[in-house]
Amino acid sequence: MFKKFTPSTDISGQTPPKSSVQRSLRNALLSQWKITPETLEQIWPKKESLIHVKCRDHLSMYTVQGSPLFFQHFDGPMYPTLRLLQRYPSILPKVGIDRGAIRFLLGGANMMCPGLNSPGGYLPPAEEALPAESMVAIFAEGKEHPIAVGITKLESEELRRSKKGVGVEIATYLGDDLWPLKSL
Amino acid sequence: MSTEDQAPSQDIPPKEIFYCEVCTFPLEYCEFGSSFTKCKEWLKEADSAQYDKHYSEEALQSKLGTLSLEAQKKLEKDVAKKEAKAEAKADAALKKKMSSPVTIKRIERNKRKHVTAVHGLEAFDIELKKAAKFFAQRFATGASVSKNAQGQDEIVVQGDVAYDIEELIEKGTGVLKGIPIDNVEIVEDKKKKSD
Numbered sequence: 211m212f213k214k215f216t217p218s219t220d221i222s223g224q225t226p227p228k229s230s231v232q233r234s235l236r237n238a239l240l241s242q243w244k245i246t247p248e249t250l251e252q253i254w255p256k257k258e259s260l261i262h263v264k265c266r267d268h269l270s271m272y273t274v275q276g277s278p279l280f281f282q283h284f285d286g287p288m289y290p291t292l293r294l295l296q297r298y299p300s301i302l303p304k305v306g307i308d309r310g311a312i313r314f315l316l317g318g319a320n321m322m323c324p325g326l327n328s329p330g331g332y333l334p335p336a337e338e339a340l341p342a343e344s345m346v347a348i349f350a351e352g353k354e355h356p357i358a359v360g361i362t363k364l365e366s367e368e369l370r371r372s373k374k375g376v377g378v379e380i381a382t383y384l385g386d387d388l389w390p391l392k393s394l
Numbered sequence: 395m396s397t398e399d400q401a402p403s404q405d406i407p408p409k410e411i412f413y414c415e416v417c418t419f420p421l422e423y424c425e426f427g428s429s430f431t432k433c434k435e436w437l438k439e440a441d442s443a444q445y446d447k448h449y450s451e452e453a454l455q456s457k458l459g460t461l462s463l464e465a466q467k468k469l470e471k472d473v474a475k476k477e478a479k480a481e482a483k484a485d486a487a488l489k490k491k492m493s494s495p496v497t498i499k500r501i502e503r504n505k506r507k508h509v510t511a512v513h514g515l516e517a518f519d520i521e522l523k524k525a526a527k528f529f530a531q532r533f534a535t536g537a538s539v540s541k542n543a544q545g546q547d548e549i550v551v552q553g554d555v556a557y558d559i560e561e562l563i564e565k566g567t568g569v570l571k572g573i574p575i576d577n578v579e580i581v582e583d584k585k586k587k588s589d
């Protein structure tokens with residue numbers, strides 16, 4: 211979503227949402243992320259107002275004290291920014307890509323199944339299988355920090371078997387045009 | 395890759411991450427950026443412990459992971475290529491910038507009234523609004539940013555100040571820094587005599 215993003219032309223306005231809206235956003239985050247109210251309070255303290263940054267193509271970004279924390283396309287899932295995910299990597303279930311796939315991801319490509327189910331990749335065990343359309347943190351072989359946020363296109367056990375096709379669609383990745391925006 | 399995946403129970407503290415000041419990535423991802431050589435040089439100076447952690451013989455061995463030696467060689471070649479490309483691009487951009495023209499047009503409105511239009515300052519990372527304000531204050535006159543007939547931004551200053559502006563650019567006064575004076579050209583735009 212942020213392969214090409216120019217703040218000066220792609221942002222149309224910034225407004226604080228009504229407090230009822232902020233409450234429902236908070237609830238959405240608590241239900242969509244693996245996060246406790248205490249941890250969310252660290253990230254977005256109740257006394258801090260959230261700012262809704264309206265962007266092109268029905269993309270909404272939300273900031274606290276200027277720093278982008280999460281974003282949403284239409285009324286889809288609430289994606290954490292990669293910078294936030296790197297600080298709190300356990301808020302999303304994890305998948306991993308092998309070392310060979312890293313440079314493709316950094317070029318803005320979606321992740322193909324073979325990069326996830328090869329020996330260097332990682333998929334959750336069968337008893338923790340993820341349904342299709344799960345928001346995931348994407349880690350990389352041999353690296354400590356997540357490299358992208360995406361959404362699975364197949365159920366994870368199916369993903370394990372697939373020899374081709376897109377396994378995870380990327381929402382934001384290291385080095386995209388959202389990455390340099392530390393403050394808006 | 396580690397397979398443990400604990401659900402957060404309570405308040406988890408944020409992870410501490412070391413970011414590279416050259417390429418902005420977490421240190422472990424510098425090797426995939428377009429400035430790897432510079433990243434390494436910087437880290438060696440800035441934090442030798444982190445440097446050893448990432449680039450000691452041991453670290454280099456273990457990061458290969460499941461990637462074959464051949465694939466790793468290819469990766470290194472790609473990175474070197476990427477780096478060379480980024481450098482060439484930066485060079486070309488600088489060259490282009492330094493040869494970018496600035497035109498100061500002296501426009502005759504009527505017998506005694508002139509306006510001066512300045513075009514091309516933005517190529518030198520000068521904010522046009524700031525420059526307009528600077529001219530307005532400097533010459534105690536009106537100055538504004540507007541579009542010319544070609545749809546490009548230019549600064550229109552009230553009054554005949556073309557040669558004064560040229561001088562300010564030559565001296566690099568105020569916001570007008572970094573423009574080679576040879577790039578500056580003054581052109582006359584005389585009113586056509588209809589009679």
Ligand SMILES: [Zn+2]
Pocket residue numbers: 414415416417418419421423424427429433434
């Ligand atoms: Zn770096």
